[in-house]
Amino acid sequence: MWRYLIGRALQTLLSMLVVISIVFFLTRLSGNPVHLLLDVNASERDQQILMHHLGLDKPLPVQYGIYVMNIFVGDFGNSVLTRRPVTEHIWERLPATVELGFVAMFLSVLIGVPLGMYSAVHRGSMLDSAARVFAVLGQSMPAFWLGLMLILIFAVVLGLFPAGGRGGVENIVLPAFTLGYFTSAAILRLTRSAMLEVLGSDYIKFARLKGLHEQIVLWKHGLKNALLPVVTFAVMLFVQFLGGAVVTETVFAWPGLGRLILESITTRDYPIVQAGVLVLSALYLVGNLFVDVLYSYLNPRIRHARA
Template identity: 40%
Template sequence: MLGFAIRRILMLAPVFLAASMIIFLMIHMLPGDPIDNLLRIGASPAQRAELTAKYGLDRPLYEQYAFWMGNILQGDFGTAIVQRRPVASLIGQALPYSLALGGLALLMSTLLGVTMGVIAASTKGSWLDQGIMGGVLLGSMLPNFWIGLLLILVFSVGLGWTPVSGARGWESLILPVVTIGLGGTALVARVTRIAMIDVQGKDFVMLLHAKGVHPLVIQLRHVLRHALIPVVTILALRIGWILGGAVTVEVVFARPGLGSLLIKSLNQHDYPVVQAALLILAMAVLLGTLLGDLIQAAMDPRIRDSLK
């Protein structure tokens, strides 16, 4: 298992470098630059050239990338050009809000999605199965920002049960968590149902039924355990996607998380902050993929044996 983990970690290195290059090039290809937000109206070309040289933006892109990546590998995210604060400080201030939101949304989608998937698979073909899958399909089709606005309209403006926006108190987390968690719930429920139906057709399940084992015990102790392998993979991948999905949701609910910081920095063309935020989101996806592979290999030795 240790050898498998080391190989998977080493395989992430080139993917990480490729992702960092794409992020760097995409940011620098956008029109405008942070100098526009530093210059006063009527500033001379000489003042622009001075600031451009001060922040190293006059260097070739490959030199800027090498300098940036060298600092990243040493744990230095640089200093924000417009906000003039260490990027690590800005990220450290915003990241806990996104992690709290993403963690609770992941927990909600896991518990609710697996439960709905188990119920749907156990009642395959019934009205309950069709109702659950119909609701799941509807939930997966609706965009997060639309769900968020609808929840605000109903529960905040209409009923007054929760705050409209902000991050003061646990009540402000309810609607954002539900907004993000609904999409994950739909995905987890579908995967759980399909995996359980597939396992239900295996020979060992038929043998358990023939031995007179209670159907509920078969579903929860045997079928669900084998069906969780693809579910775990999906949940691990959702770690990165939930943080990414929190970008729009944090803007809708005006939460001071990584998403709000990213949008603000994009508007200001603050390269160091945008690059760091996008790199963290990419790393979350990569680490989620790694975690999913390791858990999947631990649950099914055939997977790691096939990669030896």
Template identity: 45%
Template sequence: MARYIVKSLLQMIPVLLLISLIVFILVRVTGDPVALMLPESASEADRVALTAALGLDKPLLVQYGIFLADALQGDFGTSFHYGQSSLPLVLERLPASFELAAAAMALAVLLAVPLGILSAVKRNTVLDLLISGVSVIGKAMPNFWMGIMLILLFSVYLGYFPVSGRGGFDHLILPAVTLGVGLAAQMTRLIRSSMLEILSQDYIRTARSKGLSELVVVGSHAFRNGLIPVVTILTLQFTSLIGGTLITETVFAWPGLGQLLVTSVNNHDMAIVQAAVFVIAIIVILGNLLTDIVYRLLDPRIKYS
């Protein structure tokens, strides 16, 4: 297992190199950074001086080498919008995104696990059809629409929760519900499918024939063996929530990485975009590695060569 972890960490190097090349190319094709940074009244001498200062007068291959060398030192450039190094700005926003993602994930698990198990145990009953129908509706609702509806109902009309911002626990509820409901709907369907497959296995029938209670059969024998696909979707969704909550963070003015990315793209502040892409890539890669480790803990039969 230790050898597999080391091998996976080493495989991060070519992946990050490829990401660095993609980011470098995308930044160069989005527009002239000099024109974006200088005011319209700037002289030609100012443009030439800034071009030389940024190293944009050198060949592209040399520029990429400089960019890569700086990136290895954690230097992705200076944000011209905020006037400071981009990586600390990105890392400063990460805790807010982690907080929102963790809250949404906790809500999704609390809803999806009991509903998914209940739907599988009560297969083809009215309760199963009701849970499945609600899951489809929950998955079909766009996050931005649901967020706006929650703000109108619970903030504007009822005044129960703040409209936007990050502060106490009450600020977290609406954005967490907005993200968590759709995720819970997806997980409920996945848990139901996984549990149905497990409940049809011979060892489950054997456990029931021994006189074990349904709670023990479902909880101890079936649910644990059906966790692997659930762990997969949990890990993938959590890593995507870190950098993919652009719309929700924008709707609720949540000061996370998603909102920073939206603002930076609108401002053409590519130094922050570069740093954010790298940070998100590392989180996704480490998340996938963590998934493999959890697989091994859940099922000792899984071996990694």
């Protein structure tokens, strides 16, 4: 088990290195930030001075070397626009993103798993049909539209929740629901289909033949097997929330990481884009590692194959 873990950790590090490089070269392809920073009428000389100041006049391999070395000591450079350290910018935004991601994930598991279970067990019932309508709506409604509608109804008309910004509990309800609805629908469908498959299996029949109570058959013998795909899916979705909540963050003026990166791309603020993408990739890779470890814990077959 330990050997497996160490191997996976090394793989993760290697992937990080690849990501670091790709990010570096991709951002260089997006154009020169100096053109945006300076007035259109700025002289050639002014441009040269700024390029030199930002270290952009050095040959690419040298820039790359400096960049990688700095990352290893935790220095991501300063924002081209604000001149403040990039790490400050990221730390400012990361908590908001994590907070929104957690709440949204919690909501979607809380809604998706029990509803999916119920749907599978009472297949063809009224509630099953209702749950499936809920799921189809969730998967087909775009977040920006749902977000706007929620603002219209709950903030503008009813005045129950604030329309945007970050603050108390009341602020997070609408964005978390907007973000979580899609995933709760996906989790519901996945739980339902996994549970249906499990319910048709021999070991469920065998559990019933033992005289076990139906609730024990479902929750002890059924759920643990049905949850395998759901767990993987949920963790990966959570990681995606951290980077991909741009739309929701924008609609609700939520000061998160996704919006920071988007803004920095439009202003060609290289260091922030690089660091932001790096943080997201790191989270993604760690999430992946976590899923693998969790999966081998949940699935004894994998645990033993790798031990």
